[in-house]
Amino acid sequence: MFTSFGKYILLLRLSFKKPEKFSVYWNEVMREMVSTGIGSLGIIAIISVFIGAVAAIQVAFQLSSPLVPLSIVGSISRDSTILEFSPTISSLVLTGRVGSSIASQIGTMRVTEQIDALEIMGVNAPGFLIAPKIIAGVTMIPLLIIVSVALGLAGGYMACLTSSTITPSDYIAGLQDGFNPVTVTVCATKAIVFGFIITSVCAYNGYYTEGGALEVGQSATRGVVYSCIMILFADLIISSMLL
Amino acid sequence: MIEIKDIYKTFGENEVLKAISAKFTPGKNNLIIGSSGSGKTTLLKCIVGLHEPTKGKVFFDGQNFTDMNFEERVPIRKEIGMLFQNSALFDSMTVEQNIIFPLNLFTDQSKAEMLERANFCLERVNLEGKNKLFPSELSGGMKKRVGIARAISMQPKYLFVDEPNSGLDPKTSILIDELISELTEEYNITTVIVTHDMNSVMGIGDHIIFLHNGEKWWEGSNKEIARTDNQELNDFVFASKFMRAAKARL
Numbered sequence: 209m210f211t212s213f214g215k216y217i218l219l220l221r222l223s224f225k226k227p228e229k230f231s232v233y234w235n236e237v238m239r240e241m242v243s244t245g246i247g248s249l250g251i252i253a254i255i256s257v258f259i260g261a262v263a264a265i266q267v268a269f270q271l272s273s274p275l276v277p278l279s280i281v282g283s284i285s286r287d288s289t290i291l292e293f294s295p296t297i298s299s300l301v302l303t304g305r306v307g308s309s310i311a312s313q314i315g316t317m318r319v320t321e322q323i324d325a326l327e328i329m330g331v332n333a334p335g336f337l338i339a340p341k342i343i344a345g346v347t348m349i350p351l352l353i354i355v356s357v358a359l360g361l362a363g364g365y366m367a368c369l370t371s372s373t374i375t376p377s378d379y380i381a382g383l384q385d386g387f388n389p390v391t392v393t394v395c396a397t398k399a400i401v402f403g404f405i406i407t408s409v410c411a412y413n414g415y416y417t418e419g420g421a422l423e424v425g426q427s428a429t430r431g432v433v434y435s436c437i438m439i440l441f442a443d444l445i446i447s448s449m450l451l
Numbered sequence: 452m453i454e455i456k457d458i459y460k461t462f463g464e465n466e467v468l469k470a471i472s473a474k475f476t477p478g479k480n481n482l483i484i485g486s487s488g489s490g491k492t493t494l495l496k497c498i499v500g501l502h503e504p505t506k507g508k509v510f511f512d513g514q515n516f517t518d519m520n521f522e523e524r525v526p527i528r529k530e531i532g533m534l535f536q537n538s539a540l541f542d543s544m545t546v547e548q549n550i551i552f553p554l555n556l557f558t559d560q561s562k563a564e565m566l567e568r569a570n571f572c573l574e575r576v577n578l579e580g581k582n583k584l585f586p587s588e589l590s591g592g593m594k595k596r597v598g599i600a601r602a603i604s605m606q607p608k609y610l611f612v613d614e615p616n617s618g619l620d621p622k623t624s625i626l627i628d629e630l631i632s633e634l635t636e637e638y639n640i641t642t643v644i645v646t647h648d649m650n651s652v653m654g655i656g657d658h659i660i661f662l663h664n665g666e667k668w669w670e671g672s673n674k675e676i677a678r679t680d681n682q683e684l685n686d687f688v689f690a691s692k693f694m695r696a697a698k699a700r701l
Contacts, residue, residue, distance in 0.1 A: 228556050228557065229555070229556050229557075232555055232556055316542075317541075317542075320537055320539060320542075321535045321536070321537060321539040322539050322540075322541055322542070324501050324535065324539065325533065325535060325539040325541075327500075327501065327528075328499055328500075328501070328528060328531055328533045328611075329528060329529075329531075329552075329553045329556070329557075329605075330524070330525040330526075330528030330529050330557065331556060332521070
């Protein structure tokens with residue numbers, strides 16, 4: 209485990225060495241941003257709307273009491289969405305969408321000698337392959353999570369439109385009530401950290417693939433599993449430190 | 452010239468290369484031959500720095516490549532072209548982008564100059580007009596030729612070729628061999644080819660090293676190989692009935 213961690217740190221160090229030519233790397237960063245950001249927008253939109261709607265319905269069900277104001281449903285849904293549902297669940301989904309793609313792409317390049325070809329040319333392969341993916345991850349995943357929060361809250365509103373328990377106006381009132389900006393800080397911190405974990409852990413697993421197609425699949429699976437565990441662990445650490 | 456001195460390579464308990472020394476001169480096709488598992492590709496990877504030798508040194512025109520770090524190796528690497536067994540073309544790039552890639556990273560050429568060079572290299576390997584195709588749209592022989600075009604795009608002093616004929620039909624194999632041989636002679640490149648294809652050995656083997664169980668067993672040219680009394684080399688070269696018959700006619 210310590211050997212793997214050491215290799216991971218060394219790989220990250222190599223990844224952020226000075227690039228051979230900035231413009232070529234910049235193009236790669238842009239390409240990765242499009243792939244990570246635009247490419248994941250659809251799945252994030254779908255899960256966020258449904259999670260937001262389900263969160264609102266379940267909170268309304270649990271708090272259906274004459275002693276509790278209905279607007280509290282909006283407040284709880286908002287905080288849950290910002291603090292947990294959007295950053296964590298979206299990141300777990302993105303691990304499957306983005307992380308597995310990174311691990312299998314780099315793993316395939318390893319077993320088909322494309323990484324060797326880069327090294328023979330004198331290219332810093334980790335820098336060229338991994339750094340743009342990490343930069344794209346830590347910039348685009350927070351943006352996706354902002355979209356996820358907005359759509360999650362919109363999903364809650366849509367659920368209220370069809371609900372007999374809570375009205376949309378109560379929900380909106382709850383969203384505006386007692387907002388604590390710390391929740392946004394926690395959400396942003398989680399998004400950046402999770403973006404880094406997804407891209408770097410999966411890239412590491414892909415980069416050290418040995419063998420053939422079977423091992424590429426195993427690397428992708430390992431990358432996703434380790435990323436998910438690391439995300440949940442980081443979630444706990446960040447929540448306990450910042451809240 | 453490339454010189455390797457006393458190269459050893461061990462993976463765990465397994466000693467793959469033992470005390471291999473050789474000189475590879477420019478303008479000649481230097482072949483490393485041997486049966487599967489004899490250490491040919493490992494030796495090639497030790498020479499180009501993809502594997503670090505356990506012991507021994509590699510010199511490129513007198514410069515100690517083995518003791519250099521990554522940054523120090525970059526100027527030499529820019530003078531190296533390599534054709535991999537499976538071509539190792541970048542899947543996400545077109546043929547043209549594959550060829551331009553090293554030029555884009557390591558030269559200050561304009562886009563027009565790079566395109567001109569890419570077209571020249573493609574013309575040199577008889578693939579004019581295939582610029583916009585992706586590797587997945589190419590046949591095995593075409594991939595090899597694009598691999599050669601990419602390898603020569605930086606006008607290398609050293610060309611390394613790993614199993615250029617694997618998976619190719621005999622006619623395409625000969626075309627690839629002839630192309631490598633022509634380029635070697637034309638640009639005075641130090642070419643090192645790993646192969647176990649007997650047509651290559653007999654056709655273009657100016658200088659041949661035969662590896663057996665990780666050791667250098669024999670060294671000579673294609674003219675000498677037919678007359679050798681080295682038992683292991685004879686067993687390897689004249690393994691087929693056709694080759695034995697050809698030897699009998701000599």
